[in-house]
Amino acid sequence: MPFASAAHAEARFRLSLAWVTPIVEPRPHDRLVQTSFIVTLADKGKVTEAVTRTTGRRRQSVSMQEREADLGDELGGRSGAQWRVLNESTLVRVAARPSHTFAIWLRTDGSRSCTVSLEWRLKPGFTVFEGRSRRGREPRFFTQPRVEAATCEVL
Known part of the structure; x- marks a missing residue:
């Protein structure tokens, strides 16, 4: 189902992401972040994200959050992110930070x-x-993160 039709049916996606953040201050080191999103587009332009995040190579920390908002509205919480439909095949999640923006681009043919x-x-x-x-x-403070893995599955 293309995103332009999201108001008429539900679409679900699993995003499995991993990246390395090269920390330069206060103590230089690489920080591995692994995140899984279940993104659900529901009737009337609602979007729900269930996020599981694991950080650290040795001492792992796991956090889970679920948030819901209208498409284009802020999800709330610490993320300050929002999901937007760019066109019938592209959805983007943008989180604005003081120094940068972080975007997750989700592209689909709809159902497969x-x-x-x-x-x-x-x-x-x-x-x-x-x-x-x-x-x-x-x-x-960190330099450009390196993507280790970025996969998507239509559920």
Whole structure:
């Protein structure tokens, strides 16, 4: 089902993503992030995402969240992300951060196959990406993340 028809039927996708974030400050190291999204487009333009995130190679931390919003509205929580329909075959999730945007591009033929890609883009005036640690909320600075895996499955 193309996204333009999302108001008339439900569509579900599983996104399995992994990337390495090269932390440069406060302590240089690579941080592996593995994330799984179940994205559901429901009647009347609602989108739900169920997210499971695993971070760290040695000491793994797992978090799970489920959020729902109208397409184009902010999902809430720490992500500040929103899903938008770009055209009948492309959906994008954009999370705006102070130093950059992080986008997940979901493309599909509708019912049989889909692809997913990731994009981090620095905002003007920034030379490194800035994030926060999950526990202490202290700032972390990193360079361009490297995608390890990005797969999509129509459910």
